[in-house]
Amino acid sequence: MYFVNYSYYVYKNQQKKGQTQFTNVKSNVLSTLLLFLGKMNYSVLGFFIPFLSMWVAVLIKNRMCRSILIFSLLLLVGCKEDSTSKKVEEEPREVQVVDSSKIEIVTRRTFKSFKGMADSTFVRLADYNDGFAYDLRYATDNNFLKAQVYDCAECYTRVKTVKALIAANTDFRKRGVKIKFFDCYRPNSVQYKMWKIVPNPQYVANPVKGSIHNKGGAVDITLVTLDGDELDMGTDFDFFGKRAYHDNLDLPQEILDNRKLLKETMEKHGFWSIRTEWWHYNLASASNDQIANFKWNCN
Ligand SMILES: [Zn+2]
Numbered sequence: 001m002y003f004v005n006y007s008y009y010v011y012k013n014q015q016k017k018g019q020t021q022f023t024n025v026k027s028n029v030l031s032t033l034l035l036f037l038g039k040m041n042y043s044v045l046g047f048f049i050p051f052l053s054m055w056v057a058v059l060i061k062n063r064m065c066r067s068i069l070i071f072s073l074l075l076l077v078g079c080k081e082d083s084t085s086k087k088v089e090e091e092p093r094e095v096q097v098v099d100s101s102k103i104e105i106v107t108r109r110t111f112k113s114f115k116g117m118a119d120s121t122f123v124r125l126a127d128y129n130d131g132f133a134y135d136l137r138y139a140t141d142n143n144f145l146k147a148q149v150y151d152c153a154e155c156y157t158r159v160k161t162v163k164a165l166i167a168a169n170t171d172f173r174k175r176g177v178k179i180k181f182f183d184c185y186r187p188n189s190v191q192y193k194m195w196k197i198v199p200n201p202q203y204v205a206n207p208v209k210g211s212i213h214n215k216g217g218a219v220d221i222t223l224v225t226l227d228g229d230e231l232d233m234g235t236d237f238d239f240f241g242k243r244a245y246h247d248n249l250d251l252p253q254e255i256l257d258n259r260k261l262l263k264e265t266m267e268k269h270g271f272w273s274i275r276t277e278w279w280h281y282n283l284a285s286a287s288n289d290q291i292a293n294f295k296w297n298c299n
Helices: 002-017 024-039 042-059 063-090 159-174 188-197 253-268
Strands: 122-124 156-158 177-183 218-225 271-274 277-283
Touching: 156 159, 159 177, 159 218, 159 253, 159 277, 218 253, 253 271, 253 277
Parallel strands: none
Antiparallel strands: 122 156, 177 218, 218 277, 271 277
């Protein structure tokens, strides 16, 4: 570009000195052309260069000026080539195709710590361990009350109960099974709701006296395989009848074995059972705790 402008400068000087041999019309046309060349995009310029070269060579009779112009035009062709090759470099040369099925997504959950927490604090079990299964029946109407008494399905209980449950579940998982919860801590206000629906101490604990569920020390559970299939315990949860009794031995051996595994492992970790409900376990150390009415947030 410098040479194009220089050519124009030489031409103008010649014009001032009266040395130019161009006619006025020819001079104006040439000066316009030179300015136009200076502003043109190189790629567009490259297209016109052969025509322009021929035309300019015919017009210019001054040898020196002609040589400079031809040299400038040749240089412009070189610039154009450089510009083209630069564009090629900018284009992506290689596209890497990754098979998405081979990407391993590693998710690592972080759990809360018990550090500095009192054993009596109410916590959400799922915040401390994800090795359990849940079917919290009182958050649905699939229960003997035929009514939903919890606003949402959450398993809260006291820290000491959570610790004992995690320890028991660690043992269960070594045997290829895990705990599934039907119910955990139950606020005293929910006990009142249940009592209102079924005011019969044979099925529902009197809320004034409360149950160990209200103290955060009881859980209703069964066992499922690690894939989530329930082990046969002989009856559904909250089946009130002799078939659900621990001392009913008139049952298939598989059911007795499943109940035995549940009972012996839970007892090993500080829980005791009640005779009439195979699913109910109390943490022994929670018996003297206060009835609570802590309510969890459903949002
Ligand atoms: Zn229970």
